[in-house]
Amino acid sequence: MENNGSASVQIRVPFYDVDLLQIVWHGNYLKYFDLARQALFMKYGLDVLYRQDKQYVFPVVRTSVKYLYPLKFNDEFTCTARIKTAKVKLVIDFEIRLLDDGRLCATGRCEHAAVRMPEMEMEFRIPEEVESALYSVKEADNEEIEAEGS
Numbered sequence: 001m002e003n004n005g006s007a008s009v010q011i012r013v014p015f016y017d018v019d020l021l022q023i024v025w026h027g028n029y030l031k032y033f034d035l036a037r038q039a040l041f042m043k044y045g046l047d048v049l050y051r052q053d054k055q056y057v058f059p060v061v062r063t064s065v066k067y068l069y070p071l072k073f074n075d076e077f078t079c080t081a082r083i084k085t086a087k088v089k090l091v092i093d094f095e096i097r098l099l100d101d102g103r104l105c106a107t108g109r110c111e112h113a114a115v116r117m118p119e120m121e122m123e124f125r126i127p128e129e130v131e132s133a134l135y136s137v138k139e140a141d142n143e144e145i146e147a148e149g150s
Contacts, residue, residue, distance in 0.1 A: 005134060006082040007040040010099065013075045024071040029106050030063060033094045036081035037110070040092065044133045056127055058090060058112040065108040071096070077105065086126045086134045089113055 009032075017028045071077060076099040084091040090112040096105045114123040114130070126134075 005040070005044065006080055007036060007043045008078050008080040009035045009039050010076065010078050011035065013071050013073055013077070015073060018073045022073045026065070026067065029065050029067070029071075029096065029108065032077075032079045032096060033063075033065075033081065033092075033108055033110060036079040036094060037092055040081040040083070046130060046133055055117045056123075056130070057115050057117055059115060060110050061089070061113045062111040063108065064110075065106055067106050069098075069103055069105045071098075071105055076100065083134055084109070086131050088125055090126055090130075090134075 011032060013024055017024050017031075019025050077096055078099060079094060079096045082093045082095075084093050092110050092112075094106075094108040094110070096107075097103060098105060114126050115121065116123055
């Protein structure tokens with residue numbers, strides 16, 4: 001079962017995210033992905049406290065990034081997180097696009113496993129209530145969410 005649920009954050013590249021060449025250090029793209037993933041989880045009612053109450057955590061087990069065009073200091077961009085699947089593991093695809101011309105700067109993916117706490121036991125399926133929340137239909141499926149501090 002695939003899902004095209006998504007959420008986006010708008011971000012302006014801060015000075016502390018760039019290197020001496022005034023381009024974003026490659027590791028910061030994962031931080032931007034995390035902001036979009038957080039917006040996606042919040043949109044579906046799966047914030048960190050919800051997961052802790054239900055005794056599940058979802059650690060990242062794999063990430064990948066393809067860098068296509070460098071982000072530079074003060075660039076404004078949108079980072080979109082889109083659910084790919086939420087069955088055995090949670091798979092989220094990402095894309096980063098410049099706001100001014102829509103240029104695709106990076107794509108990525110992260111995979112999360114469900115781990116039951118406090119036992120620290122890996123589940124072999126995403127918990128049913130999480131899967132249901134992620135596959136539910138929301139009215140504003142592609143709404144933009146402003147990132148804090150941008």
